[in-house]
Amino acid sequence: MYSRDETVKLSLSFKTVFYGDVEMCAPKDIIICGNQSKAEEFVKKVQGKKPAFVCVIGNTETAKIPGISAAGANPEFTDYTPAADMELLHYGKCKVIDGVPVTPDGIPTPAIITMSALELAEMPIFVVNGGCRVLPFTPYFEVGGTPGGDIRTGKAVENPKEVFEESFLLGKNLAKTVDYLVVGESTPGGTTTALGVLLALGYDAEGKESSSFPQNPHDLKINVVREGLTAAKADGKQIRGVLDAVAVVGDPMMPAAAGLVAGAALSVPVIMAGGTQMAAVLAVIKGMKPEVLKNIALGTTRWIIEDKQSDMISLVAQSAEVPILAVNLDFSESKYDGLRIYETGLVKEGAGAGGVSVAAILGSNGTITCRSLLEKIDENYARILDLEE
Amino acid sequence: MYSRDETVKLSLSFKTVFYGDVEMCAPKDIIICGNQSKAEEFVKKVQGKKPAFVCVIGNTETAKIPGISAAGANPEFTDYTPAADMELLHYGKCKVIDGVPVTPDGIPTPAIITMSALELAEMPIFVVNGGCRVLPFTPYFEVGGTPGGDIRTGKAVENPKEVFEESFLLGKNLAKTVDYLVVGESTPGGTTTALGVLLALGYDAEGKESSSFPQNPHDLKINVVREGLTAAKADGKQIRGVLDAVAVVGDPMMPAAAGLVAGAALSVPVIMAGGTQMAAVLAVIKGMKPEVLKNIALGTTRWIIEDKQSDMISLVAQSAEVPILAVNLDFSESKYDGLRIYETGLVKEGAGAGGVSVAAILGSNGTITCRSLLEKIDENYARILDLEE
Numbered sequence: 045m046y047s048r049d050e051t052v053k054l055s056l057s058f059k060t061v062f063y064g065d066v067e068m069c070a071p072k073d074i075i076i077c078g079n080q081s082k083a084e085e086f087v088k089k090v091q092g093k094k095p096a097f098v099c100v101i102g103n104t105e106t107a108k109i110p111g112i113s114a115a116g117a118n119p120e121f122t123d124y125t126p127a128a129d130m131e132l133l134h135y136g137k138c139k140v141i142d143g144v145p146v147t148p149d150g151i152p153t154p155a156i157i158t159m160s161a162l163e164l165a166e167m168p169i170f171v172v173n174g175g176c177r178v179l180p181f182t183p184y185f186e187v188g189g190t191p192g193g194d195i196r197t198g199k200a201v202e203n204p205k206e207v208f209e210e211s212f213l214l215g216k217n218l219a220k221t222v223d224y225l226v227v228g229e230s231t232p233g234g235t236t237t238a239l240g241v242l243l244a245l246g247y248d249a250e251g252k253e254s255s256s257f258p259q260n261p262h263d264l265k266i267n268v269v270r271e272g273l274t275a276a277k278a279d280g281k282q283i284r285g286v287l288d289a290v291a292v293v294g295d296p297m298m299p300a301a302a303g304l305v306a307g308a309a310l311s312v313p314v315i316m317a318g319g320t321q322m323a324a325v326l327a328v329i330k331g332m333k334p335e336v337l338k339n340i341a342l343g344t345t346r347w348i349i350e351d352k353q354s355d356m357i358s359l360v361a362q363s364a365e366v367p368i369l370a371v372n373l374d375f376s377e378s379k380y381d382g383l384r385i386y387e388t389g390l391v392k393e394g395a396g397a398g399g400v401s402v403a404a405i406l407g408s409n410g411t412i413t414c415r416s417l418l419e420k421i422d423e424n425y426a427r428i429l430d431l432e433e
Numbered sequence: 434m435y436s437r438d439e440t441v442k443l444s445l446s447f448k449t450v451f452y453g454d455v456e457m458c459a460p461k462d463i464i465i466c467g468n469q470s471k472a473e474e475f476v477k478k479v480q481g482k483k484p485a486f487v488c489v490i491g492n493t494e495t496a497k498i499p500g501i502s503a504a505g506a507n508p509e510f511t512d513y514t515p516a517a518d519m520e521l522l523h524y525g526k527c528k529v530i531d532g533v534p535v536t537p538d539g540i541p542t543p544a545i546i547t548m549s550a551l552e553l554a555e556m557p558i559f560v561v562n563g564g565c566r567v568l569p570f571t572p573y574f575e576v577g578g579t580p581g582g583d584i585r586t587g588k589a590v591e592n593p594k595e596v597f598e599e600s601f602l603l604g605k606n607l608a609k610t611v612d613y614l615v616v617g618e619s620t621p622g623g624t625t626t627a628l629g630v631l632l633a634l635g636y637d638a639e640g641k642e643s644s645s646f647p648q649n650p651h652d653l654k655i656n657v658v659r660e661g662l663t664a665a666k667a668d669g670k671q672i673r674g675v676l677d678a679v680a681v682v683g684d685p686m687m688p689a690a691a692g693l694v695a696g697a698a699l700s701v702p703v704i705m706a707g708g709t710q711m712a713a714v715l716a717v718i719k720g721m722k723p724e725v726l727k728n729i730a731l732g733t734t735r736w737i738i739e740d741k742q743s744d745m746i747s748l749v750a751q752s753a754e755v756p757i758l759a760v761n762l763d764f765s766e767s768k769y770d771g772l773r774i775y776e777t778g779l780v781k782e783g784a785g786a787g788g789v790s791v792a793a794i795l796g797s798n799g800t801i802t803c804r805s806l807l808e809k810i811d812e813n814y815a816r817i818l819d820l821e822e
Contacts, residue, residue, distance in 0.1 A: 094609075096606075096609070096610050134602060166609065167609070168606040168607070168609035168610050169606060170606060172572075173575075179575075181577065181595075181599070182599065182602070183561075183574050183575065183576050183599050183600070183602060183603035183606075184574065184575055185572050185573065185574055185575075186562075186568075186572065186573055186574075186575055187572050188570065206570075210570070210571065210572050211572065213523060213571070213572060214572035217485075217557040217558060217559060217572075218557070218610075220483075220485070220555065220556070220557035221485050221557050221607075221610040221611050222610050
């Protein structure tokens with residue numbers, strides 16, 4: 045485990061190794077946390093390479109508990125967010141809803157970041173339906189999943205084993221087609237289910253999960269998880285492994301994402317693109333296929349690793365010593381209030397925004413930077429919200 | 434258009450150009466029909482390259498008309514054949530049925546050929562659900578399709594335009610990940626719906642569609658199609674384009690396969706793997722995106738191009754001058770009766786068997802041949818049917 049101070053120190057020295065260009069005053073585009081040599085090794089494997097992005101989507105009734113998720117204008121609306129995000133990534137506009145997904149404060153989905161990075165890098169995108177109540181009008185893979193239950197019942201995911209296995213097979217097949225994979229997710233309520241799985245497995249996770257709200261509702265999340273674990277115990281359920289934890293207090297994105305990453309990482313590198321939700325997926329992978337951990341890095345945003353109300357670095361380090369690569373996007377120089385406000389800690393991450401940005405930069409041989417990415421994000425934001433530039 | 438005699442002449446000279454090795458007495462592995470220079474150009478583009486195989490599956494109620502389809506032990510059973518085929522390709526065994534799909538005579542599915550070629554070439558496989566009543570326990574793409582109706586009603590496919598467009602997008606994304614694509618299909622009853630679409634579009638197709646039966650039920654198929662066209666006319670439906678033809682007398686595989694091929698062929702070569710059913714898909718592509726035809730070849734089996742009861746070469750040539758590459762598999766030297774009987778004209782093709790074999794051979798730099806393929810097919814046949822070798 046790394047302390048936050050140690051991480052920042054590593055990051056500062058490290059980003060200059062890879063992306064600092066003092067003479068040109070270029071921005072430092074990627075912040076690296078964790079073991080330096082492992083990070084260096086991973087970056088070498090993927091630099092200049094062309095990945096595919098696979099986004100795993102899921103719904104859990106847990107997102108509808110008031111105060112849990114800001115991934116939608118109101119709790120009921122969170123069912124639409126993953127499908128709408130995927131449509132945005134495919135078409136540049138949504139079909140299942142008007143406009144784009146927003147937080148209760150009206151802040152737009154981080155999928156705008158993802159779409160901009162995909163566009164600049166001409167990166168292919170595939171969707172995997174972990175288990176959604178609302179499905180996108182895009183192509184998507186089925187892997188046998190169904191929508192997730194409210195974890196307070198202790199009945200969260202029906203068939204995590206079958207989904208993990210189908211998804212594992214899919215990951216093996218996708219790995220034959222590309223240099224490496226970037227696997228992201230869009231799952232409203234997912235930081236609460238992530239907390240659930242991590243606590244169920246005995247991780248030191250309380251107060252360390254992130255939130256799309258500016259004020260992280262840690263106490264509410266912990267109470268929801270405890271209620272679920274108590275309900276499962278009352279039903280006589282025991283947690284004997286990671287998939288049991290998913291079945292009881294997880295969400296349907298998890299077994300699909302974990303299987304996909306594990307199947308692909310058998311043969312190619314994988315960037316797991318997401319915030320603290322990916323720490324729970326990593327814990328599932330550690331339980332199922334620990335041998336693939338050496339082929340994995342986490343990709344996220346600066347807003348996640350600098351968040352004082354969560355600790356992704358600690359959560360990841362409890363599973364495995366995998367590097368974290370964070371895109372050094374800074375929206376304070378955006379033209380638009382709706383993006384500048386990301387700097388106050390809203391939203392932070394989602395739909396693979398950070399990891400896809402990292403991959404776009406790493407694959408571009410210097411042509412894609414945080415600066416060009418922000419320009420594209422501003423442009424897309426203006427177009428999508430129909431603003432005058 | 435090429436006459437059959439002309440084709441055979443071209444084939445004989447052509448196969449020696451690419452794969453003849455008289456000194457080593459190696460088998461001539463691929464027979465080429467059509468315009469020599471176009472064929473040569475296509476082969477140059479894909480030789481030594483690594484494709485992915487995408488199999489589009491569909492069900493049509495048309496397959497349940499007695500005497501129409503041998504892709505199942507009985508008409509009702511044809512619903513299970515595509516799903517079972519896909520499971521065979523993923524797991525080496527079926528899950529939705531015991532054993533493997535067979536004809537009413539007990540002859541096993543040509544997916545055994547496909548699985549053997551995939552295995553030798555280590556080729557990735559993806560499934561697209563064009564519209565199936567029975568879905569496989571494998572990962573598969575959804576592109577918005579639904580199962581097809583009995584074409585005698587004149588209501589065959591609900592939403593071909595939406596499916597074509599989603600599949601087109603999928604093809605564009607898949608093309609970013611691989612050197613080229615091989616697109617096959619598994620759709621019982623599909624030669625009848627292919628006849629339907631070709632006749633609806635004014636092609637000279639009567640008596641030219643193939644059949645999985647040894648005695649091709651041409652008259653029955655033609656009557657079924659005419660009944661459908663009459664019913665559609667009575668409903669006031671007009672056929673103004675290729676997707677109208679699909680909607681009236683086609684099947685749900687067609688818009689999915691056509692969209693996929695067209696989207697991919699915008700940027701990479703595509704082998705359309707199948708028999709005369711692919712002639713109808715080609716007609717759809719010609720109607721929707723004629724500019725991609727130059728990036729397409731047909732891949733099939735010797736049993737199809739030598740079949741005296743059908744004429745794939747004429748059907749294809751009526752759409753476009755695209756080369757046909759036929760794998761020169763000869764089962765007369767198989768160890769097993771159930772495979773030797775293919776030489777009498779049963780089954781002939783399916784689940785992309787011919788095109789995947791062609792791609793496996795072309796990508797192997799000489800290590801995969803019809804001989805090594807037959808050995809692997811014999812081995813898989815014995816294992817699957819639990820026979821003593």
